[in-house]
Amino acid sequence: MLSPESIAKIDYELTKYPSDRRQAAVMSALRIAQAEKGWLSKEIIAFVADYLGIPAIAALEVATFYNMYDLEPVGKYKITVCTNISCMLRDADQIVDHLQCKLGVGFNETTPDGKFTLKEGECMGACGGAPLFHVNNTKMHESLTPSKVDEILEGLK
Numbered sequence: 001m002l003s004p005e006s007i008a009k010i011d012y013e014l015t016k017y018p019s020d021r022r023q024a025a026v027m028s029a030l031r032i033a034q035a036e037k038g039w040l041s042k043e044i045i046a047f048v049a050d051y052l053g054i055p056a057i058a059a060l061e062v063a064t065f066y067n068m069y070d071l072e073p074v075g076k077y078k079i080t081v082c083t084n085i086s087c088m089l090r091d092a093d094q095i096v097d098h099l100q101c102k103l104g105v106g107f108n109e110t111t112p113d114g115k116f117t118l119k120e121g122e123c124m125g126a127c128g129g130a131p132l133f134h135v136n137n138t139k140m141h142e143s144l145t146p147s148k149v150d151e152i153l154e155g156l157k
């Protein structure tokens with residue numbers, strides 16, 4: 001279900017924990033699986049759980065708790081905008097409106113070309129850079145303005 005490369009990465013993560021604590025690697029294993037597959041189907045979550053030797057429900061609980069995991073297909077670029085209090089006070093609504101207008105999609109929707117998915121996120125612990133979003137759970141863009149958003153989107157095309 002996963003490539004040998006992904007399995008090797010999970011095995012490396014497992015070296016960080018005692019051998020009787022394989023469950024500790026579940027977040028990393030799910031991240032690795034998502035990186036390969038693009039999203040986490042129930043079958044992949046079950047595969048990861050089985051590989052770690054934990055109940056499938058234990059992996060599913062983690063996958064459904066954190067919004068970094070995608071339980072359905074997303075676009076090439078998943079943009080997650082923080083709309084929590086600090087970002088809201090720094091005009092996150094304006095950023096959301098601009099993104100929705102530019103992309104023509106709402107939250108939890110993907111552009112018809114499959115390029116962008118827009119998600120709403122909770123506080124990302126980077127309130128000093130509000131308003132902000134991250135792309136594909138990895139690249140954070142802070143102190144956003146509509147024109148800065150345009151530049152970022154242009155760079156993703």
Ligand code: FES
Nearest residue numbers: 082084087123124
């Ligand atoms: S409220 Fe947006 S990063 Fe904290």
